[in-house]
Amino acid sequence: MESVNKYGYRKGTTPFKSWAQQTEESYQLQLALVLRVSSRAASADDPNFLDINPAEQPTASPETLSHRFWVFSAWKNVVPIVNGCLSYFDRIPDGFYLIHGMDPYVWTISADQQDMGQIPSYESLKAIDPCNGLPIKVVLINKFRDPGLKELRYRVMSLSCNWVSAEDAIHQLANLVCHRMGGAASTEGEGLGVRWKECAEALKDCLGTVVLPIGSLSVGLCVHRALLFKVLADLVYLPCRIAEGCKYCKRDDASSCLVKIASDREYVVDLFGEPGALSQPDSSLNSRSSVLVSSPFCHPKLKAVGISQKFRTSGKQHFYNNQSHKVALHDATSGDNHKCSVSPLLQIDVRKSTLDSDLQILDSSNIFPELRNLSHFIKGSLLPSPILPIGHGEIQQISAFSRPKPAMMNNLSFKGVNQAVWSTASHELFLEEEFNIAWTELIIKNRIGRGSFGTVHRAKWQDADVAVKVLEEQEFHAHRFEEFVREVAIMKHLRHPNIVLLMGAVTQPPYLSIVTEYVSRGSLYKLLHVPDSRMVLDERRRLKMAYDVVNGMNYLHQFKPPIVHRDLKSPNLLVDSNYTVKICDFGLSRSKANTYLSSKTAEGTPEWMAPEVLREELSDEKSDVFSFGVILWELVTLQQPWRNSTSSQVIGAVGFNSKRLEIPNNVNPVVAALIKSCWAEIFARHSLLLLPIEEM
């Protein structure tokens, strides 16, 4: 084989091979590709093939996905394509890239042996001299190297708290993408292709590389719009795939986005003419081979196939029916601008914001790194997962985790406690002798605080500084005792720098107590609300504190089974000598939280509580997200939440009148957006802040 450079061109020349050579290689190559794709197609026999369950899907590497997309988008009329170019399963990873101006065929037949079946590496593309006249351009998706994309992601996050339906979300995302990538256009004849080339060339010059971050493109073809839309849709877990064909252009790499709404309906999203408009997948789309977007939800009109209700069944039918892959489908353009139904998950009545007002540019340059992690928390904490209930089974589950043995333990039993209160599980739990601390081992010092469940003292235990919370009630009612057991059981398995460390418990009345590490600066609440707090705690330190809370809460929410605090508030956050924040007081707080409307309305602390908790409705990790929003508000404003309102007024305002604390204008807009997203109604928090666990 002739010597070629790594981009598939003969060194110093344009690619050239004899006709016979090309035919032979072309045949071999197509055969190999067909075999490979056929083996992929065989997976359609798997009844789960189309099920959306990302947890079970191994995540493809950026190179693998880029390669697949590149080859398929360039060769889609040569080989049969299964389920579009990027499926619902595929999340576009950071590092994904799309190569323009270079044919995968040329690359493949001329690549070195070790590069066969590979995409040109990112490094080799990055090393191309942009001035060498080659038509190569690489569009990169990587939020870490792309401030434009980062900013778009923040904007989507901030928009998401106002979305009331999937349709709303799609509409705003499509507008965002369209607006960003050159605006609406009815045909590519309007010069978009030319404008894209000009924009790409200018960027190449300006950036000094052929690698163009997608967020920097001011003009985008349909394939770029589709990629950007999918990236943003992935961010908010809107099921989206990219398929061949586009209503507006006839380019080889024409692509469109399809979104899945409800469980068995998918629609093509318009990203050009009428951004956000949805149409049936079998509407006429241009592509090189007149192939229309085929959809497992939309059976070919050539054959009468019954409508299947089930996604899985539809998928199977789609793949069993050979013709559905590449058939020029009946043009069903009439009435294809379908206004989709609202997903039940999203049917809530929250305020709608106009896109214009949301399109304000957020200055990403002054985003502190900590903010990335705040978003991380909001995302991470919202992963769908069962809540830790308060029954015995869960305690057993928790106790399956191991705990290092403390240096010295005694053998106290529970003689003083009414045996009737012991359930089997909690009894077993407490019989773990390593856990008990004798009251006599504690050297009690000054009193440091008082909460609704007891008095807290500073003490020494085995030369360590500890805090001892002596429970108010020592004559235990069964219910109370279980609360005590619960808090201890939960805490004893937790190990995290942002969670107060449990040392043990005194389990013998009249000294029933919980012993934790001593955290020297006391509560965050006290620290924030003293007159010179702004001097002591500069903004960066306060954001770092928010990040600590994020970290600790993420740990609790990721715990198996997840732990919901339910009473997250600044008085329950302790600050150590290094200003590290540690979360405390969970366990008991769950039951306290449940009783606000019934018994504690007047004396409780509803200022941090989520509306659903105040209304005594079902709550989960998202309730903690709301409370975190209040803490973040306290950290940036240094004000006390609802300072001039009584508890009952707060319950009425937040719980029943959708009122929220005011965010002053001088708050960093990114932080303000984060706070607002924490304060969305629970359904919006749930459905649209289901964001991936990764750094923003």
Ligand SMILES: Nc1ncnc2c1ncn2[C@@H]1O[C@H](COP(=O)(O)OP(=O)(O)OP(=O)(O)O)[C@@H](O)[C@H]1O
């Ligand atoms: N481990 C600790 N180290 C240092 N100070 C602590 C520790 N635990 C609690 N405190 C202090 O004791 C105070 C009372 O704590 P406690 O957890 O009993 O009540 P609370 O959280 O303030 O109120 P409530 O229990 O009603 O929610 C805290 O505000 C804090 O200042």
